[in-house]
Amino acid sequence: MDESYSSNTLITDDAIVRDRNVFILLSRELIFTSEVILGARILLEKNPKMLMIVLSWILLFLAGHAGNLCTVSASRTPLHIAGLLPLSEKDGWSRFFGYSALVGANQAIVDINNRSDILPNYTLVLNVSDTEGNLPAALNRLYEFLYEPPVKVAIFGSLLSSLTEVVAEVIGKWSIVEMSPGATTPVLSNRDKYPHIYRMLTSAAGFSGAEFRMCGMFGWNKIATLHETTEPHVGVINELQRLVSTSNVSIIAAESFYKDPYEAMERLKSKDVRIIVASFYERMVRKVFCSIFKLNMYGPNYVWMIPGYYSNGWWMVEEEGVSCTVEELKQASEGYLTIAYSKYGRGEEPGVGGRTPAEFRHEMADVVGYEITITDRGSVAAGYDCIWALAMGLESAEARLGRGLDSYRYGDDEFARTVGRAFQDLSFPGMSGPVQFSEGGDRSGDLLIEQNIDGVENIVGIYNNIEDEITWNRPTEELWYYSDGKPPFDSDITKTIELLQSIPISVLATVSVLAALGMVLGVMFLVFNIWKRNNRQIKMSSPKVNNIIATGILLAYLGVVLLGIDRSMVEETSLLTICRVRSWIIPISFTLAFGGMFTKMWRVYSIVIANKTKRKVIKDYYLFGIIAVLLLADLAILIPWQIIDPIQIKENRVPIPQTEDDLTRHEKREKLYVNCTSNNNTIWTLVIIIYKAFVVVFGAFLAWSTRNVKVSGLNDSYYVGLSIYNTVICCMVAVSLSFLNTSSIVVTFALVSGFLLLCITISLCMLFFPKVIAVYRKNEVADENFTGIRVGTTMVPTMAHKPRALGGDMPTTSAHNGEFKTATTDGSNPK
Ligand SMILES: NCCCC(=O)O
Numbered sequence: 001m002d003e004s005y006s007s008n009t010l011i012t013d014d015a016i017v018r019d020r021n022v023f024i025l026l027s028r029e030l031i032f033t034s035e036v037i038l039g040a041r042i043l044l045e046k047n048p049k050m051l052m053i054v055l056s057w058i059l060l061f062l063a064g065h066a067g068n069l070c071t072v073s074a075s076r077t078p079l080h081i082a083g084l085l086p087l088s089e090k091d092g093w094s095r096f097f098g099y100s101a102l103v104g105a106n107q108a109i110v111d112i113n114n115r116s117d118i119l120p121n122y123t124l125v126l127n128v129s130d131t132e133g134n135l136p137a138a139l140n141r142l143y144e145f146l147y148e149p150p151v152k153v154a155i156f157g158s159l160l161s162s163l164t165e166v167v168a169e170v171i172g173k174w175s176i177v178e179m180s181p182g183a184t185t186p187v188l189s190n191r192d193k194y195p196h197i198y199r200m201l202t203s204a205a206g207f208s209g210a211e212f213r214m215c216g217m218f219g220w221n222k223i224a225t226l227h228e229t230t231e232p233h234v235g236v237i238n239e240l241q242r243l244v245s246t247s248n249v250s251i252i253a254a255e256s257f258y259k260d261p262y263e264a265m266e267r268l269k270s271k272d273v274r275i276i277v278a279s280f281y282e283r284m285v286r287k288v289f290c291s292i293f294k295l296n297m298y299g300p301n302y303v304w305m306i307p308g309y310y311s312n313g314w315w316m317v318e319e320e321g322v323s324c325t326v327e328e329l330k331q332a333s334e335g336y337l338t339i340a341y342s343k344y345g346r347g348e349e350p351g352v353g354g355r356t357p358a359e360f361r362h363e364m365a366d367v368v369g370y371e372i373t374i375t376d377r378g379s380v381a382a383g384y385d386c387i388w389a390l391a392m393g394l395e396s397a398e399a400r401l402g403r404g405l406d407s408y409r410y411g412d413d414e415f416a417r418t419v420g421r422a423f424q425d426l427s428f429p430g431m432s433g434p435v436q437f438s439e440g441g442d443r444s445g446d447l448l449i450e451q452n453i454d455g456v457e458n459i460v461g462i463y464n465n466i467e468d469e470i471t472w473n474r475p476t477e478e479l480w481y482y483s484d485g486k487p488p489f490d491s492d493i494t495k496t497i498e499l500l501q502s503i504p505i506s507v508l509a510t511v512s513v514l515a516a517l518g519m520v521l522g523v524m525f526l527v528f529n530i531w532k533r534n535n536r537q538i539k540m541s542s543p544k545v546n547n548i549i550a551t552g553i554l555l556a557y558l559g560v561v562l563l564g565i566d567r568s569m570v571e572e573t574s575l576l577t578i579c580r581v582r583s584w585i586i587p588i589s590f591t592l593a594f595g596g597m598f599t600k601m602w603r604v605y606s607i608v609i610a611n612k613t614k615r616k617v618i619k620d621y622y623l624f625g626i627i628a629v630l631l632l633a634d635l636a637i638l639i640p641w642q643i644i645d646p647i648q649i650k651e652n653r654v655p656i657p658q659t660e661d662d663l664t665r666h667e668k669r670e671k672l673y674v675n676c677t678s679n680n681n682t683i684w685t686l687v688i689i690i691y692k693a694f695v696v697v698f699g700a701f702l703a704w705s706t707r708n709v710k711v712s713g714l715n716d717s718y719y720v721g722l723s724i725y726n727t728v729i730c731c732m733v734a735v736s737l738s739f740l741n742t743s744s745i746v747v748t749f750a751l752v753s754g755f756l757l758l759c760i761t762i763s764l765c766m767l768f769f770p771k772v773i774a775v776y777r778k779n780e781v782a783d784e785n786f787t788g789i790r791v792g793t794t795m796v797p798t799m800a801h802k803p804r805a806l807g808g809d810m811p812t813t814s815a816h817n818g819e820f821k822t823a824t825t826d827g828s829n830p831k
Contacts, residue, residue: 076123077406081390082145083128084138084157084167096311097379098159101181102128103367104383104431105156111353112391119395122405124387131158138163142170146410153408154179154390154419159379160281161185161204161232168197175416177423179390181382184309185232186239189440196416198423198441200382200389200432204232204279204307206447206465207339208240211277211305213463213470214337214449215249218487220303224253224273226264226280226288233279236307240277252491257284265291275303275490282310289315290324293332300483304333308340308450308457311377315455333452335482339463340448342433344374344381351429352388357381360431375450375457385430389423389437396422451479498653498672501745502568511564511753515557518761522557525768526550528775537774541716544620545596548627549767552592556760559586560753567674572649579647579676587634587688591695593763594727595630597720598695599623601702604717608709630695637687645678673745689735700728719770723763730759 083105085098109124129145131138138158145152155171155178158164164183171178178197180188186205188194215223225240227233237254244251253271255264261284268276276297280288285306292298315329324332345357355363361372364380372380397419398405408415420441427436436444449461449470460479461472477485489495526547533543562582567575603618652673662668678684703721737752 076121077404078125078150079119079122079394079405080125080127080150080152081387082142082152082155082157083126084131084141084145084155085128085159086133087128087130088132097182097309097377098130098133100368100378100380101157101159101383101386103364104181104380104385105387107364107367107380108353108384108387108391112387119391119405122394124391126156126387127152128156131160131163133160133163135163135166138167139170142167146174151409152176153394153405156383156386156390157181159183161188161235162230164188164197165194165231168194172196174410175413176410177390177393177416177419179386179423181379181386182309183232184236184307186235187231189438189442191440194441196420198389198420198437199443200386200435201341201443202445202447202465203440203442204236205239206463207236207279207307208243208277209465209468210339210447210449210463210470212240212243212247212249213468214305215244215275216247217470217476220275220487220490221249222252222273222490223249223275223277224255224268224271225251226255226257226261226268226276226278228280228284229256229258230281233281236279237277261288262291262294265295265297269295269297272491274301274488275305277305279307282314285310285314286317286319286322286324286329289329289332290322293324293328298332298334301488303488304336306336306338308338308448309377312375312457313455330455334454336452337460337479338450338452338457340377340450340457342446342448343376343378344372345429345431345433346374347429347433349429351431353384353431355431357431357433360384375459381430381432385432385435388428388430389426389435392426392428393419393422396425453481495667497667497669499656499669500568500672500674502566503564503746503749505569507746507750508561508564508569511750511757512561514754514757515561518757518764519554519557521761522550522554522764525764525772526554528772529768532771532775535775538771541771542600542620542623545600545623545627546767546771548624549593549596550764552589552594552596553760553764555585555589556593556756559589560756560760563753564749567649572674575674575676576647576649579649580642583641583647583676584638587638587692588631590692591630591634592627593760594692594695594699594724595627596623597724597727597763597767598630598699598702599626600717600720601699601706601724602626604706604709605702609705633691634688637684637691641678641684645680645684647676647678647681650675650677692731696728696731699724716767716770719766723766726759726762726766730755730762734759 083102085102087098087102105126109126112118113123127145129141131141142155145155153176155167155176157178157180158167159180159182161183164180165185165187168178168180168183168188172193172195176196180197180199180201182201183197183199184201184204184207186203186208188197188199189203189205215221223244225237227237234256237256241251241254253268253273255268257264257280261280265288278288288306292304298304315333316326322329344361345351348356348358350356351360353360360381361374361376365372368378368380372378394405397415400418400422401407401415423441424437424439427434429435433445438444444466447463447465448459449463450457451460452458460474461470463470472479476487480487529538529543529546529550532538538546559582562578562585565575565578570578600623603623606618652675654671654673656669656671658668703724706717707721709717734752734755737748737755
């Protein structure tokens with residue numbers, strides 16, 4: 001482009017046009033005139049009388065046509081149009097669009113001025129100024145146009161949204177109509193703020209519509225946005241936000257940038273976004289895609305949706321400050337989707353101006369200097385159609401107004417509104433496709449969805465923004481040629497499948513049935529113990545303590561069943577309650593069951609071992625007191641635990657290594673453990689275990705110390721001792737099992753619960769079966785077998801009297817002066 005398009009240069013194509021018109025008409029007149037003279041000569045030769053007549057005709061003809069010739073230019077009133085386009089050398093992108101729009105507009109001016117069927121009384125004059133692609137320059141140029149005569153009847157331009165937004169607001173106040181070949185921002189559809197602007201492109205709101213539609217089609221609910229902080233980009237992203245606000249799509253990250261996108265994109269990367277809708281001018285596109293390359297935000301897991309108005313092959317342009325190679329840019333841009341305008345008509349019929357769109361492209365190629373393909377981004381056709389729309393609108397408005405277009409003065413709102421209404425009624429086949437305007441002044445029409453495949457932007461679908469519908473022109477699987485035919489996921493690389501780790505109901509049912517059987521047995525023993533409480537054999541074994549032991553064992557069965565209830569069976573709130581109950585039941589059942597045995601052993605030890613020389617009376621309530629102390633110790637741990645650090649439900653996820661299949665399906669699996677725990681669960685549990693361990697070890701010591709004691713009055717001490725050993729072993733094994741890493745909670749539960757049930761049942765049976773047997777042997781077996789007491793390695797003499805139960809109290813035996821005497825625990829004599 002030459003420098004004649006520099007700022008505020010008056011383009012005088014109208015002069016050329018007029019010269020061409022005059023030349024054509026003169027040629028026609030001269031040919032006609034010479035034909036007339038030739039005819040006259042023939043006539044003259046044949047009939048000299050005719051000479052005068054013919055001469056008169058010629059004179060009359062010439063007189064008439066001379067008048068015509070004079071009025072071809074002189075009778076047409078110039079109508080000045082102000083052109084505001086970005087044409088600076090320094091802004092290649094703007095120059096590309098601005099210049100191409102100007103080429104098209106100039107051609108339209110020539111075409112229109114050449115015709116007598118449109119604005120026959122006017123000659124269009126296009127005055128063009130360079131906006132330099134920036135707002136201050138654009139406003140300067142606008143005011144120069146406005147303040148310098150002649151009056152401009154309309155504005156052709158401006159082109160960039162960032163400045164059109166302001167220009168359109170200003171001209172709204174001056175009541176001038178404006179026809180832009182390429183300002184796309186959605187904000188311009190606001191007729192209150194921008195009443196007189198029309199544009200030859202659909203609003204970029206349609207970009208957002210198409211992008212939003214694609215989110216719905218491909219199941220993307222989490223998207224991110226990135227935009228330059230100017231129009232049209234702000235408007236496009238705002239429109240997208242408006243659309244998603246009514247749906248289940250959410251924008252999980254929204255970043256903007258002014259000059260360098262890198263940091264904003266780093267933030268996007270940190271949020272692990274995968275579907276990114278971006279809007280920025282071409283001057284930023286290389287920086288953005290270089291950042292995409294550097295941040296590795298491309299490939300099978302990403303979808304980039306960008307505007308489709310960048311020049312073809314933008315990645316091949318060297319740019320200062322962009323440190324990526326052409327190859328790297330090409331790699332990063334593979335597969336992106338664009339929403340683009342259809343810049344050239346696809347019809348095969350001649351349109352306005354008499355050419356088909358293809359002929360038009362071909363003809364204009366000579367002017368722009370390159371072949372114009374149907375997917376060309378330039379604005380030649382838009383510029384051409386803008387001038388035609390202006391001409392048609394003005395002509396129609398003149399008829400509606402009933403006054404000449406040259407009557408227009410700035411501020412003539414009636415004129416501007418009438419022209420605007422005329423625009424809205426237009427419908428003509430333009431070189432950019434069928435031209436029609438919406439009420440908002442936007443061009444009505446479809447948008448193209450394109451995809452960059454190996455450096456070529458291919459049309460893959462059409463978005464009808466009136467119907468909000470996308471028509472794909474290939475199977476959608478083909479869009480995802482770079483991700484195995486499946487659309488990338490909207491967030492993580494893979495979908496996470498949680499596998500809740502739970503106890504199968506069959507296992508829990510088995511454990512529950514066994515526990516229930518144990519409980520039935522326990523209840524039977526308990527009932528038996530109460531029923532036969534006055535029986536001598538039962539009376540001698542402290543039936544009240546036995547009741548406590550049996551109750552503890554019943555609770556222990558219940559605790560085992562509760563251990564198997566998990567999140568797969570009950571709701572979270574119920575599970576929490578069960579967990580809390582369980583955390584109380586297990587230690588308390590242990591205290592009742594083991595505490596009962598422990599106190600019995602302690603009594604034996606206390607009487608037989610520790611007090612060999614004096615009679616000692618230990619009543620049952622003394623034993624209850626010890627159990628109560630043990631229970632209090634439990635409460636001293638459980639209550640603070642419950643208050644300070646209550647048990648909560650916590651989820652623990654353990655990833656499972658991905659298989660080939662998982663990778664293909666973009667899935668990963670993890671085991672989900674739903675645990676009942678508290679913040680310091682380990683500490684609290686350890687405190688309880690240490691306390692219980694102390695009691696167990698002490699109990700074991702007592703049992704071991706009294707292992708050889710066989711006293712008729714303490715008729716179950718032998719079995720209590722065995723039961724204590726059993727408990728010690730069971731506790732050790734059960735604790736070891738619970739720490740066993742079987743990688744399956746089912747196996748762990750089955751082992752632990754099975755073992756606990758076995759231990760509990762053994763203890764239960766050891767304690768109560770001998771009593772049942774003894775009772776049914778008519779209470780005599782224990783007494784008959786009585787031979788004496790072995791203390792340590794010494795066998796002490798046989799007892800003098802058979803013990804007699806009294807009042808349910810355990811008889812006590814004391815060693816005094818080498819002689820054993822039998823008495824009840826409360827010191828009374830047995831009967
Ligand atoms: N035709 C592309 C211009 C984009 C805009 O500024 O709206």
